[in-house]
Amino acid sequence: MDSGDTAFMLIATALVMLMTPGLALFYGGLVRSKNVLATMMQSFICLGVVSILWVVFGYSLAFGPDKGGVIGGLDWAFLRSVGTEPGPYAATIPHLVFSAFQLMFAIITPALITGAFAERMKFSGFLLFTVLWTTLVYFPVCHWVWGGGWLGKLGALDFAGGTVIHINSGVAALASALVVGKRRGYRKEPFQPHSLPLTVLGAGLLWFGWFGFNAGSALTAGAVAGVAFFNTQVATGAAAVAWITAEWIKIGKPTTLGAASGAVAGLVAVTPAAGFVGPVPALVIGLLAGFFCYGAVLAKEKLGYDDALDVVGIHGVGGLWGALATGLFASTVYNAAGADGLFYGNPKQLLIQAVGALAAIVYSFVLSWVLLKVTGAVTGLRVPEEDEVQGLDQTQHSETGYVL
Amino acid sequence: MVKIEAIIKPFVLEQVKEALNSIGVTGLTVTEVRGFGRQKGHREIYRGAEYLVEFQPKIKVETVVPEERTDVVVETILKAARTGKIGDGKIFVYPLTQVIRIRTGERGETAI
Numbered sequence: 001m002d003s004g005d006t007a008f009m010l011i012a013t014a015l016v017m018l019m020t021p022g023l024a025l026f027y028g029g030l031v032r033s034k035n036v037l038a039t040m041m042q043s044f045i046c047l048g049v050v051s052i053l054w055v056v057f058g059y060s061l062a063f064g065p066d067k068g069g070v071i072g073g074l075d076w077a078f079l080r081s082v083g084t085e086p087g088p089y090a091a092t093i094p095h096l097v098f099s100a101f102q103l104m105f106a107i108i109t110p111a112l113i114t115g116a117f118a119e120r121m122k123f124s125g126f127l128l129f130t131v132l133w134t135t136l137v138y139f140p141v142c143h144w145v146w147g148g149g150w151l152g153k154l155g156a157l158d159f160a161g162g163t164v165i166h167i168n169s170g171v172a173a174l175a176s177a178l179v180v181g182k183r184r185g186y187r188k189e190p191f192q193p194h195s196l197p198l199t200v201l202g203a204g205l206l207w208f209g210w211f212g213f214n215a216g217s218a219l220t221a222g223a224v225a226g227v228a229f230f231n232t233q234v235a236t237g238a239a240a241v242a243w244i245t246a247e248w249i250k251i252g253k254p255t256t257l258g259a260a261s262g263a264v265a266g267l268v269a270v271t272p273a274a275g276f277v278g279p280v281p282a283l284v285i286g287l288l289a290g291f292f293c294y295g296a297v298l299a300k301e302k303l304g305y306d307d308a309l310d311v312v313g314i315h316g317v318g319g320l321w322g323a324l325a326t327g328l329f330a331s332t333v334y335n336a337a338g339a340d341g342l343f344y345g346n347p348k349q350l351l352i353q354a355v356g357a358l359a360a361i362v363y364s365f366v367l368s369w370v371l372l373k374v375t376g377a378v379t380g381l382r383v384p385e386e387d388e389v390q391g392l393d394q395t396q397h398s399e400t401g402y403v404l
Numbered sequence: 405m406v407k408i409e410a411i412i413k414p415f416v417l418e419q420v421k422e423a424l425n426s427i428g429v430t431g432l433t434v435t436e437v438r439g440f441g442r443q444k445g446h447r448e449i450y451r452g453a454e455y456l457v458e459f460q461p462k463i464k465v466e467t468v469v470p471e472e473r474t475d476v477v478v479e480t481i482l483k484a485a486r487t488g489k490i491g492d493g494k495i496f497v498y499p500l501t502q503v504i505r506i507r508t509g510e511r512g513e514t515a516i
Binding site: 190191192193251253255257258261294297298299300301310313 | 448449450451452453454455456457
C-alpha cells in the first residue's frame, strides 16, 4: 500500500466524478430550453443509478473472477471480499479505491448515450434502458478489456477506455437514434442550442475531469500518469484548433461550439492512447480527431439519422480513431507495460486494436438494439407527441429550467 | 394624446433615447422583441446543421405624447434610428383615449 498512490487515486476518482455533471452542462446547453432539465437529469441521475448497480453486482460482473473470458462472476456481489487491502488490479491502493475509480467510468458511459435520444425519450424508458445497458453491455465489455477478459488477454491496448467507453457508447447512441427515431420537427424547425455558454463550461469541466480519467488510469502516481496527463492536454488543444480550422474553411466561420466539440473529440481520441504514446503522436491524434469527428458530424446530416447531440460522430468515431491510432503510435519507450505499434515495427498491434474495436461495435450495436426494443415493449421509449412539443421538463419532471 | 411605437435596431437604442430626452420626452418603455419584415432572417450553423433564423432581434420603444408633438417626436426617432440599410424598422402612431397615473389618479395629459 502506498499513501501517495492512494491520495492520487482518490483525487483522480473525484475528478472523473465531476465529468458527469460536466457532461450534463455540455448536453444541457445544446438542447432547447424546454428540455434543459430533462437532459441534464439523464446524465446526473446516472451518478445514483449506476452506483447502486455497482455495489449489488456491477463491480463483480466487470472485475470479479473471470468466467470464460467474457464476464466476471457474482463472487464479488455486494462487494464481498472487496475491502481495504489492495486487490488484483492495483497493488498499491485499497481495493475499494480502485472500485470507486472504475465506478465513475461506469457512470459516465451510459450518460454519454443520452445525447443521442435527447429531447424525446421518456424518463422511465431512459432509466430502464440505462439499467439494462449498463448491466448487459458495459459490464461485459469492461470485463473483456480490463477485467481479465478475452480482449485484454489478446493484447488489446485501451489505456482509459476508448473502446470500453467511447466506441461502446457511440455505437449504442447510433442504435438509439435509429430505434427511437427523429425528433418532431427535425429539419423543419431550427433546433438552436439554448445556451452555448453552458456547453462551453461543460466542455471545460470535462477537460479538467479528464486529467483524472486518463492520468488516473495509470493507477499509480508515476511516470505513466505524467505521460497520460501531458498527452491529454496536447491532443485536446490540437483537436479544438483542428475542428474550428475545418469549419472556417467549410462554412467561413470558426464557431464556439466547434471549439468545444473539437476539444471533446480530442479527449475521446487520446483516451485509449494516453499512457501508451509520446506527446508528438498525441498531437497528431488530436489534430486528426478534430478533422475526422467534424467530418462525421457533417456526414450525419447527409445520412439523416437524428443523433441529437452527436454522440456517434464524436464518441463513436473519435473512440474508433483513438483505438486504431493506439495501434499505430504505441511505444514501449513511454510505457514498458504497453506494446509497440505499427510505426514502431509491430503491425500486429494495429490488427489487435481493430479486432477489439470491431468486437465492441458489433456487440454493442446488436445488444443496444435489442435492449431498446425490450425497453420499448415494457415502458415505451418516446414521450407522446404533445409532450414532446411542450417539453420534457414540464411533462416528465413538472419543472421549468428558467423562470423569469 | 398619441402612443408612438418604434421598432428599431438594437444598437441605435442609446442614441434614440438620448435624442428623445433632449426634446423633453419624459418616459419610455423598451422591450426586446423578435420579428421580421423585408430584412428576413439570418443563417446560424451548429456543427453540421444550418438553420434559417427567421426572426431578427429588435427593440420596441414605446412612448406617449400630446398629439401636437407627434411630428417632432417622429422626426427625432427617424433621425436617430436611421442607418439607411434594410432592417431599420418602423414607427407606428396610435390615437390614445386615456392615460392614468397610478400613484395619484391624475388623468389625461398631466398624467403623461
